[in-house]
Amino acid sequence: MDSKDQEKDSLYLKLIPYFEKYGILLLLVIMIVVMHFLQPDVFLSWRNVTNVFKQISWQSMLALGVFMVIVTAGIDLSVGSIMMLSLMILAIVAKAGAPWYIVVITPLIAGFLCGLFNGLGITLLRMPHPFIMTLGTLYIFRGTGNLISGGTPISGFTDEVRYLGHGRIDLTWLGLEKSQYLPVSLVLIAIVYIIFWIFMNKTRTGKWIYAIGGNPNAARASGINVNKILVIVYSLCGFLSGIGALILAGRTDSGYPNAGLQSELDAIAACIIGGASFFGGRGTVLGVFAGVMIMGILRNGLNLMDVSSFWQQVLIGSIIVLAVYVDVLRRDFGTRK
Amino acid sequence: MSSTNQLLLEAKNVTKYFGTITALENVNLKIHAGECLGVVGDNGAGKTTLMKVLSGLYKPSAGSLHFEGKEKVLESPRDSQNLGLEMVYQDLALAGNLPIGENIFLGREPTTNLGLLKFLDYKKIKELTEAHLGKLKINVKSADQKVEELSGGQRQAVAIARSTAFNAKVVIMDEPTAALAIKEVGKVLDLINSLKKTGVGVIVISHRMDDIFAVCDRVMALFQGTNFAESELSNTSRDEVIGWIMGKK
Numbered sequence: 001m002d003s004k005d006q007e008k009d010s011l012y013l014k015l016i017p018y019f020e021k022y023g024i025l026l027l028l029v030i031m032i033v034v035m036h037f038l039q040p041d042v043f044l045s046w047r048n049v050t051n052v053f054k055q056i057s058w059q060s061m062l063a064l065g066v067f068m069v070i071v072t073a074g075i076d077l078s079v080g081s082i083m084m085l086s087l088m089i090l091a092i093v094a095k096a097g098a099p100w101y102i103v104v105i106t107p108l109i110a111g112f113l114c115g116l117f118n119g120l121g122i123t124l125l126r127m128p129h130p131f132i133m134t135l136g137t138l139y140i141f142r143g144t145g146n147l148i149s150g151g152t153p154i155s156g157f158t159d160e161v162r163y164l165g166h167g168r169i170d171l172t173w174l175g176l177e178k179s180q181y182l183p184v185s186l187v188l189i190a191i192v193y194i195i196f197w198i199f200m201n202k203t204r205t206g207k208w209i210y211a212i213g214g215n216p217n218a219a220r221a222s223g224i225n226v227n228k229i230l231v232i233v234y235s236l237c238g239f240l241s242g243i244g245a246l247i248l249a250g251r252t253d254s255g256y257p258n259a260g261l262q263s264e265l266d267a268i269a270a271c272i273i274g275g276a277s278f279f280g281g282r283g284t285v286l287g288v289f290a291g292v293m294i295m296g297i298l299r300n301g302l303n304l305m306d307v308s309s310f311w312q313q314v315l316i317g318s319i320i321v322l323a324v325y326v327d328v329l330r331r332d333f334g335t336r337k
Numbered sequence: 338m339s340s341t342n343q344l345l346l347e348a349k350n351v352t353k354y355f356g357t358i359t360a361l362e363n364v365n366l367k368i369h370a371g372e373c374l375g376v377v378g379d380n381g382a383g384k385t386t387l388m389k390v391l392s393g394l395y396k397p398s399a400g401s402l403h404f405e406g407k408e409k410v411l412e413s414p415r416d417s418q419n420l421g422l423e424m425v426y427q428d429l430a431l432a433g434n435l436p437i438g439e440n441i442f443l444g445r446e447p448t449t450n451l452g453l454l455k456f457l458d459y460k461k462i463k464e465l466t467e468a469h470l471g472k473l474k475i476n477v478k479s480a481d482q483k484v485e486e487l488s489g490g491q492r493q494a495v496a497i498a499r500s501t502a503f504n505a506k507v508v509i510m511d512e513p514t515a516a517l518a519i520k521e522v523g524k525v526l527d528l529i530n531s532l533k534k535t536g537v538g539v540i541v542i543s544h545r546m547d548d549i550f551a552v553c554d555r556v557m558a559l560f561q562g563t564n565f566a567e568s569e570l571s572n573t574s575r576d577e578v579i580g581w582i583m584g585k586k
Contacts, residue, residue, distance in 0.1 A: 202456050202457060203454050203455060203456055203457065204446050204448050204455040204456070204457055205455070207435075207439060207443075207446065207457055208443075208444075210432070210434060210435060211432045211435060211439075211443055213434065214432030214433055214434035214435055215430065215431065215432040215433065217426075217430055218430040218431055218432045218440075218443065219432065219443070219444070220414070221392075221394070221414055221424065221426060221430040222414070222430070222443040222444030222445070223413065223414050223415035223418055223444045223445070224443070224444045281432065281433075281434035281435075282434055
């Protein structure tokens, strides 16, 4: 190898970490540019952009929860059902006439408890894989949600309850028009993602979550209480699903039996597209956000272009496979064998 | 040497059952400061089980552990670490997805506390890591390098660095050279010798006679879960030790 080749090689190697960190954002930007050229009048309009954020609002919560679970090399299939059960409990409590500040807290507590149930089941019952426990609770939670609500929708919440999912932040004081408002759910996404970015990257518990995914035996040998961390992770995942329920309550003004059906798969897809590894220990909060955005923009863009939802399914599926293949290639270059 | 230096760790009549299987029966072991003890034995002789008992990963079914003369009951690896007893596992027990520094301090990270939340002190981790690697003369490109990017020998060095980062008194190494290329074995053995000089008691489990005879002061053989033979290294030979492994005296 002559020196020129080596230089090229080392430059390439230097770029890998950046590509690893920000490659997914690059894909997101490319998608936005392409969509903009395909739909120049509509796609980047205020109305459409806020629309995308409103559409991804509750999914982004589920994806963030599932992401933490995937980092531990686990999986949570029950997030959609946790969200539905939390939503139904919210609807029942709201219909019973509880004050709004009680109503908004119930789905968060319900979601947290569902997640705790998952976490304790996985660790105390020593399930061979979280897949099994959360597959079970996928049915249990949705069934419970239908049992307590009679399987019928419960509609009509107060404005306070709907605020997070439906509220608008007026920007006329900035000289913008009345229609150019900021959805509260967008601000909520930003706040929650920043909090969890700090949690995963700056705190000791966050580091341990990555360590457990990287090598659970190493974590255990280091004196880390692996089971305790897993229970925390699944509880937080449930809690985020509860936030998702609160947002969805605001958006739809209704608790309904099909809420969040199959959304656990969307959440997993967003994590995978965002670069989280199924083997654990790998992935970033920023990546999950990009994954959620990519799926949201793809759906939105294809809707704008009147492409059938069947094609959307085919495309999202293809992107999952492609994203993971790029990841495989990247790892071939990146790690020592 | 062993008679003059302080006795650090003693296992008395340690017995361990797994269901109906007897993995260890009345095993005794002693390690002194600055001494290296080689533990040999065939597969299934109970070497790894003994080490896991010493590190607190398994609780002995019978028998006791004494640390600096006092009897101690180890409930978890954390307990043994607090006593200054560290283990370097055969599978290295490193998280490949984390950088060197974070592996060395895994589970014992320096933090700044804000209420319930403990924020990692990345700057301190890096400083301490560089100082510690420098002290052990371990060369890596950067403390921020991920462990999965390192060679086998470098990983073993990181694992040993990890075990000694908190003033370890006894370091137990399970097959420290088994996964290494030949040219890297020497570096790890040098590392063991420099640990001994700092007064650390080192227990090396190994199949490789070359390793045992390069670093150990004393060697003991386990056979079918029992103490089979023990000798100062100067009073024995490779052939004799190999015989012990096979159960011949």
